[in-house]
Amino acid sequence: MTDSQETLLQKIQEQGDLVRKLKAAKESSEKIKEEVSKLLALKAQLGSEDAAPQKFVLKTAKGTRDYNPQQMTIRNNVLQKIITVFKRHGAECIDTPVFELKEVLTGKYGEDSKLIYDLKDQGGEILSLRYDLTVPLARYLAMNKINTLKRYHIAKVYRRDNPAMTRGRYREFYQCDFDIAGQYDLMVPDAECLKVVTEILDALDIGKYVLKVNHRRLLDGMFEACGVSADMFRSTCSTIDKLDKSTWDEVRTEMINEKGVTPDAADRIGEYVRLNGSIELADKLLQDEKLSKSKGAVEGLEGIKLLLNYCELLGIKDKILFDLSLARGLDYYTGVIYEAVLTQPIKIGNEDQTIGSIAGGGRYDNLVGMFDSKNKQVPCVGVSIGVERVFSVLEAKLAAGDISVRTSDVDVYVASAQKNFLDERMKICAELWNAGIKTEQSYKKNPKMLNQLQHCEENGIPLAVILGESELKRGLVKIRNISTRQEEEVPRENLVQELKSKIELLDIKEMNGPLAK
Template sequence: MADNQELLLQQIKEQGELVRKLKAAKESSEKVKEEVAKLLALKSQLTPEDAAPQKFTLKTPKGTRDYNPQQMTIRNDVLEKIITVFKRHGAECIDTPVFELKEVLTGKYGEDSKLIYDLKDQGGEILSLRYDLTVPLARYLAMSKINTLKRYHIAKVYRRDNPAMTRGRYREFYQCDFDIAGQYDLMVPDAECLKVVSEILDALKIGDYVLKVNHRRLLDGMFEACGVPADNFRATCSTVDKLDKSPWEEVRTEMINEKGVSPEAADRIGEYVRLNGGTELAEKLLKDEKLSKTKAAVEGLEGIKLLLHYCELLGIKDKILFDLSLARGLDYYTGVIYEAVLTQPIKVGNEEQTVGSIAGGGRYDNLVGMFDSKNKQVPCVGVSIGVERIFSVMEARVAAGDMRVRTSDVEVYVASAQKNFLDERMKICAELWNAGIKTEQSYKKNPKMLNQLQHCEETGIPLAVVLGDSELKRGVVKIRNIASREENEIPREKLVEELIARIAALNTNMNGNK
């Protein structure tokens, strides 16, 4: 907007105020007309662009959304619970830029590479928005020559998909990852990742769940034993991955028609992927005629056995299901793979929502080496918590009235029933802020008592300090409990002390009622 246009807008605003004042004061219609004419003259100077400054549809980009205070409160509460678990396991926090050199992302996501957002060429560098937090982690480890790290990373990632936004899926969304990098003994960090997921889902109280596990080496061995050519393993694997959404018959057809798997091989695969169980299943498969002859399958099955043993020691074996149909979409997994699935639909109001997969991950031992000039590997294993699904469940619960959230933490509202108390209110606010008390007041000079109390009720502020002439003269103030409407007089100099005691009592009550 040009400078003089901005000034013009200011003049129009002032002239408008003047006209309103004159009308309110019931000035002579002649006088009002005169000023209205001036206003119209000013408005006529506006270019059409300024008169209608908003010419495009006001919206956020496709597939994105704003998070309002209620959504942010839900999101921050969920993340706080998750971070508590990450920190309990000693994880450190890192962050990486929102964009990477395009080459860093190239060749990491298979078919999904087409979903990557590219930036315009910015003076020689070709940049893309990050697609996940795993590839940036691998780039970070290789670039910083770090061999061991246990880190969490919570940040937004970008996928130019056509997501079903009604189901809580967006093009910009939060990922929340926990990974352990380092050359360690088999399945020890892998088992801890499952423990972390189970602690998180328990803390979130989101319902019953099962932690499905499988092993990429077992899948490879299974494909080999069933007669799938080696260069067809990944493609077949990504077809198996669809079993959580499609029936076997459809998956079989895709294998045969699109992935070039023979009908006989597909049928053999079909026998295996129906299997799930625990240690006894791994034992049984180790004796399976075909699998026991395949090195990869034996390695995978031994791995699963060890993982289940560690899960027993960690006290989570009853949550684990060894499931041969679990495949995971991403190319880069090399060992154990996991997925946490809610076993019950979630109740929201009077309806039930099927949520399904709520966390996933696995071992990827070759990804860091792809960034190292000498192909030096840093083995990694990790898990990603599906926080967006968790957020949308919580949002739906709030919308259905099953859950309440307060979007601010204010404890005390400083109010006055009478006019000209702004100065006094300000002094008291400053005193309370300086004492660390979360305090608010009206930004109006002479707010109405009813509006002030309504604000407290609507936003859940538990206490109000109510100022009045007669009380101040007697050296007292009133404290009002908003819920009970009870009011007590307190000596002015004891106000801070008394409020701190009352807030502590309220917090104790709240925690006691949880």
């Protein structure tokens, strides 16, 4: 809507108010008529009796998108698989409001705070849209004084980032988090988070992956051992985090030029971050002359050893890689950190697409305490599944024709070739709906047979009930199998039962059949 239109609408509103006031005050009819004619003139300017047709470009907000039925079907299928895993591990579900008091988010995201969406001050509280689900969880635990919780939370979060929509990066996007809060024994819940990630990635079946693990205490100890001062740990860490997208040389340059790390220290860091392996590497590093002198490094390495040991017991050892280059950007991690990475590009149509990171998380033992007036801590560990990347892969596969989805579950279409059968169709639809059968019919009084059957084919509806005068007189209706085109007459009073058996048969076939999941 243009400014001038908005002004016009404003004027119409005011003039309308004036007219109503005059009428209420029982002013003279001349006076009222005069103002009414002004009102009508204003409305005429608007060009249309109702409201003016839209003049601005119709779009969703930058970096956001609608989900159409195909996308929603993909999304719901993916989320259903993930929720099944979360529930298998006994996780409960919570939800929090889409906005928080701005103070809740302040000081939690370091440099990224500039990406937070603020609400306009309309009088009242100062609010911001949630940036992730972790800070709201911490606020929830502290506010309700909850000490233990295993929860999942699937909801949209908001970041004023530069969107890269074809790669699944949006300003409004889903997060899908599993976290365990509570004072427990070292690495036990941490290992379960890794198990949860493997079960989810296996269930989603989107390719081979590796789970990289590292430890913030080890990273800090490593920086210390390399001669970086303590106040530079976090910013050096966030530079290391770029190693998945940048070369070592680029990262080294940033460390030296922007973060103030000496070239010597950077080179020493470079020696460590190219290391990765398994429990043997942790053992070897415990013998490392420099690292073994750092309390943090030793604590981190012992933790990693314990974690890898538990992973072996959980049967997921071969999927884990201890990787010293893994850093994770967020400030609030205090212990183990992890990231799942797809190790092969995904085939989409004839092209290979590299996905990279698909899940990540870690331990954050101090976040809840930041919300508690007595700084009481609730240790937490968790993982976030990168569902937007999964959605975008599946959407690309759909677009390339590699997979297909059905957006409605309708089993039966009630049709007729003859005129004036709407009443009869309605009665039958009601009967089927009442019997719990997923049923549709045309909303037209006299639809063409061809259009009705075409609707069935386009929407994958397997069965049609076809009504005809001669059959109905004999107490019969026809059931048509849309794909085989076979038709069968059944007694009208047995229709529900006949359809139910046919649907059950089709469901069994589908479960065993080659149809796309």
